[in-house]
Amino acid sequence: MSAMPGALGGGARRRGRLSGLAFHGFLLFSLAIGIATLGALLVQVVVEGWRYVDAVLLFEPPSAEPALAGAEPAILATIFLGFLLILLTVPIGVGTAVYLEEYADKERWYNRWLEINIQNLAAVPSIVYGILGLAFLVRGLGLGRVLLAGAFILTLLVLPTVIIAAREAIRAVPGSIREGAYALGATKWQVVWRQVLPGATPGIATGSILALSRALGETAPLLLVGALTYVSFNPTLFGDFTALPVQIYQYISRPQEEFRGIAAGAIIVLLAILLTLNSLAIWLRNRYQRKW
């Protein structure tokens, strides 16, 4: 798609070339803004936070004394939340995706509604999920402000993302594979379980890990289910909890300057966790994704 010389006169052509250059410049500038921001953000976080990434941050509980303030309970809770999320979102998300792609009759109004509903849920602000958690889990069910409530809310939050990714992966498995299996006498579930799901696994894994990394960076819904408490002990399912992003927020909002540095240190830890997850997702995609 290279530009072709037009049948324009000399002046018009020069003007055309100039505006073409200006436009090209604007497009590059558009991308540069994003990249410059990303660069500045990373430099800022590393410069401010690097010297706080130490044994105190990783292995001590929070404290009012900057020199003693760590984030161990928050880091452990975030890892804990990660495992719970995988356990909860993958079965429900893949189940929904299989239902929609392989079983649902798309002409039925309720199945169409279901699809629109999932698209909508994917765009509901995360803080609204927090309100849901506050009303039903924390106060309604009387679960209290516990880790499990946080895990449930984050599950509901990322479920639409997982469903959408899993549907795409399932759709990418060609119909000929299903028909081949049917022709050999397989039942519907045998086709899904032995042919479709194995073929869709790399896509599902990539989508789920990306969704997980999004969930672990979420702060707002956890604030509403009460993760903003002083927690000096390591997390349990039914205990008070705080997560790494919430701990970061808490350190940012403290008045003393040092705590911003500690927040930056905790951000480095959080970004390292998320970056590891994202690299894993990309590696899985490149390593196992099949072209049919």
Place this chain on the structure above:
Amino acid sequence: MATSELSPPVPQLRAARRRWGEDVIKGLLALCALVSVATTVGIVVALFIPAIEFFREVSVWDYLTGTEWTALFSEPSFGVLPLVAGTVLVTLVAVLVCAPFGLGAAIYLSEYAHGRARNFFKPTLEVLAGIPTVVYGYFALTFVTPLLQDVGFNVGPFSALSAALVMGVMLIPTVASVSEDAMSAVPRDLRQGAYALGSTRLQVSTRIVVPAAISGIIASFVLAISRAVGETMIVLIAAGGQPNLTLNPTEAVQTMTAFIAATAQGDVATGTIAYKTIFAVGATLFVMTLVMNMVSIRLVRRFREVYE
């Protein structure tokens, strides 16, 4: 495996016998799908029942037109306009950043970039989209605000401008990816026809591709607005904590989301009017974003229908 059940593509043939196990599995899968339905019902119930109780005590008219929001004071006033103004202000500035530059990035990726440039820019934008919002909040507070002060903006430690600028950059990948999807759905023939008539790349981009993909591009803007309205952490950290009826971006403001987060953090007793404000404001927020999302979904479907 040995029975004679055949595939649905041959509808006149049936399974030799009913397989209950298969039915149970279908039921279980449908049950998974019901979780999403239950989530929506749960959100609506959780928001609207306390919100309705709230509006028994405060008239809807006062709520929607009142210019003073002092929900947590001893003599509270519940005019939501200052919070809405804060949200609108931040959203407006954020969209002014993400709409042109997101679109620019999309045009570049779709019409200009080849192999290596694409392989560099696309993942970089994805990284930008993957950074947690609390980190953006930290960046706005500790980097952008001092930077704005240095270049001569009269901003305090908290300002709508700082939060909104960072939010705008955060939303560039959202606009770029949805717009680029729409542009790549524009058939090649249209571009080639224009090139054959002697158009430049600028002309093809702005007069052929952008108009042809316009519904998708608008959808990306609407989606960005909806994200900006619903974004919490950046404004909670960097925009301030006082409701402020202003359209001056250098002032500190409180948005609807920041109010919800700030109020729910405190120990507000269940059943009090202050507790119910969380839900009233949450319901307002939910309705606003829902309308925008429906519009966006419609628009995206429109361009899919035209070209696919």
